[in-house]
Amino acid sequence: MEYKDILTAAKYSTEKMQKINLFETRNFFCDIYCLEPGQEQKVHAHHTEDKIYLVLEGSGEFIVDDESIELGENKTVFAPAGSNHGVRNRSESRLRLLVFMTPNPNFSS
Amino acid sequence: MEYKDILTAAKYSTEKMQKINLFETRNFFCDIYCLEPGQEQKVHAHHTEDKIYLVLEGSGEFIVDDESIELGENKTVFAPAGSNHGVRNRSESRLRLLVFMTPNPNFSS
Numbered sequence: 229m230e231y232k233d234i235l236t237a238a239k240y241s242t243e244k245m246q247k248i249n250l251f252e253t254r255n256f257f258c259d260i261y262c263l264e265p266g267q268e269q270k271v272h273a274h275h276t277e278d279k280i281y282l283v284l285e286g287s288g289e290f291i292v293d294d295e296s297i298e299l300g301e302n303k304t305v306f307a308p309a310g311s312n313h314g315v316r317n318r319s320e321s322r323l324r325l326l327v328f329m330t331p332n333p334n335f336s337s
Numbered sequence: 338m339e340y341k342d343i344l345t346a347a348k349y350s351t352e353k354m355q356k357i358n359l360f361e362t363r364n365f366f367c368d369i370y371c372l373e374p375g376q377e378q379k380v381h382a383h384h385t386e387d388k389i390y391l392v393l394e395g396s397g398e399f400i401v402d403d404e405s406i407e408l409g410e411n412k413t414v415f416a417p418a419g420s421n422h423g424v425r426n427r428s429e430s431r432l433r434l435l436v437f438m439t440p441n442p443n444f445s446s
Contacts, residue, residue, distance in 0.1 A: 229404040230415040251415045255439040278364045295338040306339040306360045330364040330439040
């Protein structure tokens with residue numbers, strides 16, 4: 229059986245936001261994102277993929293289209309296919325996220 | 338922007354396991370499952386859908402095909418398409434899970 233501990237899956241770099249893959253199939257990927265203070269996932273869009281962020285640790289500014297909001301632990305954010313979305317760590321602490329994206333763009337033709 | 342708090346999304350019933358939907362599209366659904374002690378999601382299979390469980394609170398016995406394992410908070414379990422999978426709350430405390438399933442079987446033709 230495949231299972232993972234989301235607390236021990238963490239890797240930070242002063243260079244840029246880090247992504248750690250937990251599970252992946254054609255249908256989805258499930259990653260941990262680790263952002264040092266000041267780091268971000270720049271606003272971008274996927275034509276056909278939906279994304280969910282869950283804040284595991286810290287606080288982040290989430291952007292979806294024309295809205296932005298600062299959200300802390302235990303908050304989930306939905307970035308639907310076609311939306312311009314991203315996340316910035318404007319805090320002075322580390323930000324760790326669980327991220328689901330579906331379908332998996334790495335398998336799209 | 339659509340966002341939810343996974344701590345406040347909880348609903349228990351002595352009758353059976355409760356499901357609370359957080360987000361849903363054609364690509365996926367994202368639910369909270371709430372299991373009182375003794376309750377279960379019976380072992381079942383989906384031909385084309387992958388499922389991820391994340392233990393938010395408590396501890397559960399997860400079954401995937403011929404394996405079963407007791408897992409506590411912050412553990413994620415992957416039940417791939419075609420696998421026989423389920424979860425039982427054999428503990429004396431409540432069990433709360435975050436569940437992703439993809440693609441969404443409610444939209445399959």
